[in-house]
Each structure stands twice: as structure tokens, then as C-alpha cells.
Amino acid sequence: MSQIDAAGAQRAAVPTAAPDTAPLVPDTHGLTVWAEIDLTALEANVRTLRALAPASDFMAVVKADAYGHGLLPVARAALRGGATWLGTAQFAEAFALRDAGLTARLLTWLSVPGSDFAGAVSRDIDLSASAPWVLDEIAAAAAEVGRTARVHLKVDTGLGRGGAYGADWGTLVARARHLEAEGTVEVVGIWTHFAHADSPEHPTVLAQQERFFEAVAEAEQAGIRPEVRHLANSAATLVHPSAHADLVRPGIAMYGLTPVPQVDDDFGLRPVMTLRARLALVKELPAGQGISYGHAYVPDVDTVVGLVPAGYADGIPRNATNVGPLLVEGRRTTIAGRVCMDQLVVDLGPGSRAQAGDVVTLFGGAPGEPTAQEWADATDTISYEIVTRLGARVPRLFIGDVPGTSSPDGPDGARRA
Numbered sequence: 001m002s003q004i005d006a007a008g009a010q011r012a013a014v015p016t017a018a019p020d021t022a023p024l025v026p027d028t029h030g031l032t033v034w035a036e037i038d039l040t041a042l043e044a045n046v047r048t049l050r051a052l053a054p055a056s057d058f059m060a061v062v063k064a065d066a067y068g069h070g071l072l073p074v075a076r077a078a079l080r081g082g083a084t085w086l087g088t089a090q091f092a093e094a095f096a097l098r099d100a101g102l103t104a105r106l107l108t109w110l111s112v113p114g115s116d117f118a119g120a121v122s123r124d125i126d127l128s129a130s131a132p133w134v135l136d137e138i139a140a141a142a143a144e145v146g147r148t149a150r151v152h153l154k155v156d157t158g159l160g161r162g163g164a165y166g167a168d169w170g171t172l173v174a175r176a177r178h179l180e181a182e183g184t185v186e187v188v189g190i191w192t193h194f195a196h197a198d199s200p201e202h203p204t205v206l207a208q209q210e211r212f213f214e215a216v217a218e219a220e221q222a223g224i225r226p227e228v229r230h231l232a233n234s235a236a237t238l239v240h241p242s243a244h245a246d247l248v249r250p251g252i253a254m255y256g257l258t259p260v261p262q263v264d265d266d267f268g269l270r271p272v273m274t275l276r277a278r279l280a281l282v283k284e285l286p287a288g289q290g291i292s293y294g295h296a297y298v299p300d301v302d303t304v305v306g307l308v309p310a311g312y313a314d315g316i317p318r319n320a321t322n323v324g325p326l327l328v329e330g331r332r333t334t335i336a337g338r339v340c341m342d343q344l345v346v347d348l349g350p351g352s353r354a355q356a357g358d359v360v361t362l363f364g365g366a367p368g369e370p371t372a373q374e375w376a377d378a379t380d381t382i383s384y385e386i387v388t389r390l391g392a393r394v395p396r397l398f399i400g401d402v403p404g405t406s407s408p409d410g411p412d413g414a415r416r417a
Ligand SMILES: *Cc1c(COP(=O)(O)O)cnc(C)c1O
Pocket: 061, 063, 193, 232, 233, 234, 235, 249, 250, 251, 252, 253, 259
């Protein structure tokens, strides 16, 4: 698990004598590639987003190892910033949060027949149901554990992915009412997800919202009394106040990246992840000497190249070949030649004074640094994928973690000096 790997790397990297008061800036000496995770920025982003939806509860979406940022430190920082709920896709992610001692309301939503519903119910985790078989498995688990399971019914309002679509919604609601009467299940939420929230003017946004409130009314008529109705991801939290409802579920915005890059506004969000590496080698190469596999880059003058010890095993997209932006020696440049499994090369130019050990920034948020969005634009994807795909072997170094909020016995105990 990346959590444990990261903790191990952190133990090696952080001097134990550092004071535990000021925000910790980790010592990166000797590390090849690492991600600095600014938890102070994350906390501030949660506050910024909360202020946009002040009347709604706030579910911090921490699926996929908190979009690659590190599940437990991010979840704790989000709660410090005012998040009232946590959300994960996979059960194992939710179990990890509970087993680390986090007690906030917690929803997990992706299950298959045979998923460990009993494990979820016994850990007081809310579950999502998109079909009657899910409700039946949840009810059986609840009976086994001897508790009432809390369920959020998911309606497909037009995403065409999870949720009950069309007339299936009525069937799902009826099944839930039956199980509520039996006492195994309590419906505490009704929810859905947008298809086009990132295109603020798209007509489906309002259509989905209307269908959602219709579905809520239908469930309420059948006797369901949901505590929370929720549909807003980051984009809707930022640009569709009418979708805030009882609870918002931001993911990407919490990490300081915008879901609407075409909108010229950073919404006051600060990027949380900065990916850096140290040059492993600097050397001169003559004009005409092709660089890296396939010689996809050939310098036309004698030049100096630097070897960056980060590759697609670390999550650097291979199609960043010749286009991925970097900051080195205070200057912007691009990757020279193919991205390999563990390494890539940068053309530092004939006059370079760079040395092995110099720090290279791949992306971050400080002035002059390339952003995850620029990487996404260069490689034809979205910023979500750039941060989430970061490899498990890249240590996450946490800045601004707060002493006393981590379990001293857990792997996170090592994240603070
Ligand atoms: C991932 C996810 C979110 C968060 O989406 P962002 O666009 O990152 O804000 C919210 N709800 C559900 C169901 C999700 O799967």
C-alpha cells in the first residue's frame, strides 16, 4: 500500500529533531522523486469551498488515495478545514479511514455482489444502492451484524452510469421501503451525479437537477425521509449554487485544481501537490546525438542534458514525451525525448550550469511552476488524472500536518517529526 511506502520514505527523509510546531518542510536530501502535499493549502481550499456553500454539509471526496495525495493525512486535514463527511469509491478505502480511527460520517459507493457489506455496516459506514440486489445484500449484512444499515439511494438522472434509471427508481424505492419496515435498512440519503457540470451552460445540468428533485419527491411520497439530498461535485459546488442541496461532494477543487479550466478563475484555490525530482546526472552531448528510446528528440547544437529520475512507473504519462513541461534552473523547459519507465531527459541548453542533485519541478502551484493543468493540456487528459496516477512508489511528504491529529501508532505517526 502506498500509505505504508510513503510513511517509510518519510521516516527516512525527515530529521527526528525537527520542532513539531511550525509547518514541516520535509528534508528531501537523497530522494529521487517526491510529491510535496501541502495540507495547509488543502485545509484552506476546504474553507474556501465551504464558504461557497455555507448552508450545505461538506463531503470531502478522498477516493483513490485522495486523488493520489495520501488518504489519511488528507482526510484529517479536510476535517480540520470543516468537512463534515468523507466519501470514497471503494470499501477498502472507507475501511482504512475507520480503522485509522476517523469517526466522521462516511459514505462509500462502489459495490459488487459479495462485497463486504457486513464489514461496512459494522464500521458504521453509509452505503449506496443503485439496484434492489444491493439493498438485499445490505439488509442481509445488517441482520447479521445486528444493526440498521444507513443507505443512500442513487438515482441516474442522466449521467448514464451508476444509479437507478427511469422506472427502476420506483422499484428501488419500493424495495427500500419494504426493508425499512423490516428494520434492517434506513434510507438517509438520495443522490445523483452530473454528466456535464464542467460545462457550466450545458442544458443537461438543469435537466438532471429537475429529474433529481422529481425522484426525491417520488421517494418522499413513498414515505422515505432522507436526511441529505446531494448532487454537487466540485464543478457544481463552484458554479451551480442551485445544486448545492443538503450536502456538496467536492473532490478535485479540494486539491486546488479546477474542474472548469476553461473558466478564467482559480476560485481562490491553491494546488496541494507539487511533484519534484533531483537531477541524477548532468552531461554534455554533441549536436545530432538522439536522446532516449527511439531518439524522438535530437538536439541540433552541442548541449547539456539532465537525467530526471521519474518515469511512467511514477505516473509520468508516456505521452508527455517531448511535451511535458518542467521548471529547472529557474527556467521553463520541456521533456526531451521519450518518457521511460523510471527516467526522462531534459535538454538544459549549451550554457547550463546545472549539477546532479539540482531540484526539478514537474508541476506545482508556485509562480513559474508548471501546473497539473498544463500537464493535462500537454497530454490530452484532465488534471484529475495527472495527480491521481502518481505512482505508489513516489513518497508523499506532508507539509502542514498538525501534531496530535495523527494516531501515534498508525503509519501516519511517522509523518511528523
Ligand atoms: C469523484 C466523485 C465526486 C467528486 O468529483 P470532483 O469532480 O472531483 O469534484 C463526487 N461524487 C461522486 C459520486 C464521485 O464519484
